[in-house]
Amino acid sequence: MKSILAVALLSYKEGIRQKLLYSTVLFAILMCFGAVLVSGLFLRDISKIILDFCLTAVNIGGLLVPFFLAIHLLSRDIERKSIVTILAQPLARHSYIIGKFLGISYLTATVMAILTVTTFISVWMGIALYGEKFFTSFALLPVLSSILLSWLGILVLNAMVVLWCTVTTSSFLATLLTFFTYIIGHSIDDVVRFLSIENSKMIIALPVRKVIEFCQYIFPNLSAFDFKNQAAHGLSIPASEFLFVTVYAIAYICIILSLAILFFRKRDIA
Amino acid sequence: MGQWQTMIQTDSISKTYSTHLFEKKIPALNDISLHVNKGEVFGIIGPNGAGKSTLIKILLGFIQSDSGSVTINGLAPSDTRSRSNIGYLPESPCLYPQLTLIDHLRFSSRVTGDPFDKSWCKNLLDKVDLAHVSRKPLAKYSKGMVQRAALAYALFHNPDILILDEPMSGLDPVGRHLVVQLIKEYHQKGHTILFCSHILSDVENICDKVGLMNHGSLVKMLTPDAVSPGQQPPEQYSIPLERQFFETLAEQEQHTP
Numbered sequence: 001m002k003s004i005l006a007v008a009l010l011s012y013k014e015g016i017r018q019k020l021l022y023s024t025v026l027f028a029i030l031m032c033f034g035a036v037l038v039s040g041l042f043l044r045d046i047s048k049i050i051l052d053f054c055l056t057a058v059n060i061g062g063l064l065v066p067f068f069l070a071i072h073l074l075s076r077d078i079e080r081k082s083i084v085t086i087l088a089q090p091l092a093r094h095s096y097i098i099g100k101f102l103g104i105s106y107l108t109a110t111v112m113a114i115l116t117v118t119t120f121i122s123v124w125m126g127i128a129l130y131g132e133k134f135f136t137s138f139a140l141l142p143v144l145s146s147i148l149l150s151w152l153g154i155l156v157l158n159a160m161v162v163l164w165c166t167v168t169t170s171s172f173l174a175t176l177l178t179f180f181t182y183i184i185g186h187s188i189d190d191v192v193r194f195l196s197i198e199n200s201k202m203i204i205a206l207p208v209r210k211v212i213e214f215c216q217y218i219f220p221n222l223s224a225f226d227f228k229n230q231a232a233h234g235l236s237i238p239a240s241e242f243l244f245v246t247v248y249a250i251a252y253i254c255i256i257l258s259l260a261i262l263f264f265r266k267r268d269i270a
Numbered sequence: 271m272g273q274w275q276t277m278i279q280t281d282s283i284s285k286t287y288s289t290h291l292f293e294k295k296i297p298a299l300n301d302i303s304l305h306v307n308k309g310e311v312f313g314i315i316g317p318n319g320a321g322k323s324t325l326i327k328i329l330l331g332f333i334q335s336d337s338g339s340v341t342i343n344g345l346a347p348s349d350t351r352s353r354s355n356i357g358y359l360p361e362s363p364c365l366y367p368q369l370t371l372i373d374h375l376r377f378s379s380r381v382t383g384d385p386f387d388k389s390w391c392k393n394l395l396d397k398v399d400l401a402h403v404s405r406k407p408l409a410k411y412s413k414g415m416v417q418r419a420a421l422a423y424a425l426f427h428n429p430d431i432l433i434l435d436e437p438m439s440g441l442d443p444v445g446r447h448l449v450v451q452l453i454k455e456y457h458q459k460g461h462t463i464l465f466c467s468h469i470l471s472d473v474e475n476i477c478d479k480v481g482l483m484n485h486g487s488l489v490k491m492l493t494p495d496a497v498s499p500g501q502q503p504p505e506q507y508s509i510p511l512e513r514q515f516f517e518t519l520a521e522q523e524q525h526t527p
Contacts, residue, residue, distance in 0.1 A: 081360070089427075
């Protein structure tokens with residue numbers, strides 16, 4: 001456990017000192033504050049507009065970690081052979097994989113925590129500028145729950161990044177696979193729902209249908225973690241749904257990391 | 271020598287590589303058997319592509335041999351405990367440029383489970399002449415400084431076995447002298463060193479025993495007794511190592527069909 005935490009801390013420190021992280025956070029903060037000004041143009045639903053913008057910024061900020069930093073931290077580790085520095089220590093390969101995942105997850109949490117604070121500052125600024133009457137629907141718990149679930153969704157994506165980095169040899173390929181995972185993960189639910197409509201006049205070939213069904217079981221359903229709309233409207237997320245999504249994320253992460261460990265154990269560090 | 275004194279042992283290890291899925295496999299190591307006893311400085315020399323780095327990677331468990339067995343102080347390289355006894359300096363050290371040397375050393379102490387000994391750390395940093403920059407990111411280091419930083423990182427947990435792959439690459443004469451002194455000091459304490467280098471004068475200067483590798487095979491063992499009767503290392507070998515190196519390679523080329 002100590003070695004896992006040591007790798008996690010090392011990865012976190014390495015990630016937190018990347019310039020990319022600062023520009024990402026700065027962009028997201030600007031987006032949040034921009035939301036306060038933009039919402040004023042609408043003169044109604046100001047709270048919803050600010051929250052919509054801010055929660056999207058939180059999500060984008062969090063997503064930039066798996067897409068840029070995580071791949072940079074993992075794939076480049078193997079490409080540049082920095083991994084030798086770590087594995088020359090008395091450290092098992094599974095500790096490296098889990099440690100890296102935890103380090104990236106801490107990074108995601110840090111970015112999202114900063115942006116959550118920015119969200120609340122934006123709401124406070126909105127109240128100060130436009131008055132409390134526009135913020136009657138604002139509720140703290142749905143916003144926090146939505147951000148927490150969004151973080152869990154990004155953790156699932158982080159686990160996929162770890163898997164892709166262990167099975168591929170280039171950071172470009174890992175980025176591409178992560179991008180496809182994200183796109184499929186966000187759209188597969190809608191596609192399957194569309195296919196299940198009995199009155200649909202669309203004719204879909206059986207092999208395509210089978211591939212889509214296969215993807216549904218293999219790729220993570222990332223849209224299940226999206227509760228931004230409810231949070232923006234001040235609607236609370238049912239506890240059962242929250243619990244189900246959390247258990248789904250944990251189970252999926254465990255399976256993906258186990259697979260990553262399995263591949264990585266056999267891999268030559270040449 | 272008693273069995274308990276053997277720190278590194280390889281028995282008939284072989285390894286082939288394939289760069290692509292359908293490409294013919296290239297032999298990298300062919301039936302390598304060697305043993306390094308406690309307190310010895312074992313040098314491995316050979317031309318580029320001889321298999322020196324592959325051998326080291328197998329010893330460290332980074333890659334697995336196709337056949338044969340390897341033990342490090344009685345443990346298989348896949349056993350993580352074997353690496354608690356090893357300090358490794360790769361040919362091109364790839365430490366994390368955003369982090370400081372202190373960050374690396376703290377990581378080492380966390381992984382080994384030892385408390386971070388500040389006086390030991392200061393002593394080591396003084397020896398590699400990096401105490402004044404130990405809290406600066408490694409991105410600001412010169413190539414030689416990175417090499418010395420990597421040596422400090424390899425030595426920090428005071429391992430019984432030190433594996434050095436081209437430790438002098440990128441070092442200026444001052445840095446080279448510093449590293450040679452450090453290796454000699456480490457040797458005097460009774461630790462075991464596996465030393466890979468192209469610089470034959472360094473090998474001659476430091477090593478007790480030298481193995482010559484070529485085309486993945488260990489072609490000749492140059493022991494002090496066989497090479498220079500009556501002389502003990504680390505003094506000069508009676509027949510210069512460089513001459514033996516070229517003579518053996520030429521001899522081998524003649525026998526290769």
